[in-house]
Amino acid sequence: MRKLLMGVLLLVVVPVAGQDLGTQALWNDLEEKPLRYFSHEDLSLWLDLRAENEPSLTAGQKIEKAALKMMHTPFRMSCASWDFSKVNCYLLANRAIAIGLAGSWEEYYLLYTRLCFKDGVRALETKNHYTLCQWYPHNAWLFEDLTDSLGAKAAVKLSPPVVDHLEDILQQTGRGRGQAEAGFPVLS
Numbered sequence: 168m169r170k171l172l173m174g175v176l177l178l179v180v181v182p183v184a185g186q187d188l189g190t191q192a193l194w195n196d197l198e199e200k201p202l203r204y205f206s207h208e209d210l211s212l213w214l215d216l217r218a219e220n221e222p223s224l225t226a227g228q229k230i231e232k233a234a235l236k237m238m239h240t241p242f243r244m245s246c247a248s249w250d251f252s253k254v255n256c257y258l259l260a261n262r263a264i265a266i267g268l269a270g271s272w273e274e275y276y277l278l279y280t281r282l283c284f285k286d287g288v289r290a291l292e293t294k295n296h297y298t299l300c301q302w303y304p305h306n307a308w309l310f311e312d313l314t315d316s317l318g319a320k321a322a323v324k325l326s327p328p329v330v331d332h333l334e335d336i337l338q339q340t341g342r343g344r345g346q347a348e349a350g351f352p353v354l355s
Contacts, residue, residue: 194220202236202262203252210251211272218270230267237262248283264309282306 197213246253261282269275281287285305295302314322
């Protein structure tokens with residue numbers, strides 16, 4: 168009876184075949200830890216372990232899970248892209264999508280950069296500042312246009328307003344054209 172009980176407990180503690188107790192404990196700790204307390208190394212580990220522990224999650228489920236990990240993160244209008252301790256609407260959306268679709272830290276960085284900047288080119292003039300006229304068209308690769316299947320004849324085509332305040336933004340921030348944003352933190 169005692170051996171049987173020990174075997175059952177071991178199955179509960181090590182649900183993923185081939186994982187040792189240390190790896191499972193790390194996964195459990197990272198699962199419970201809110202993203203606002205993650206280091207870049209934590210996110211890298213969590214993404215690696217997610218592939219082992221939750222291989223059947225859909226992209227939508229992964230994005231939802233990433234967004235939920237950011238609940239209760241302090242909101243700040245101005246916060247750094249690579250600081251997980253604060254968030255604004257723009258960062259929350261981009262982080263959730265990038266974390267949800269990425270399988271590694273490197274993929275996260277590439278996806279996040281592609282979401283935030285036109286063609287993934289990190290510079291002030293390529294940043295997707297405006298949702299309708301920049302973010303949506305520059306990230307059209309994420310979406311499928313369902314207009315035709317939902318009744319294209321009844322749909323009214325909307326054109327996003329053309330907004331170009333780049334010169335004002337450059338003057339306010341003291342930056343010149345072509346100056347790149349702060350660099351990406353590299354993990355060793």
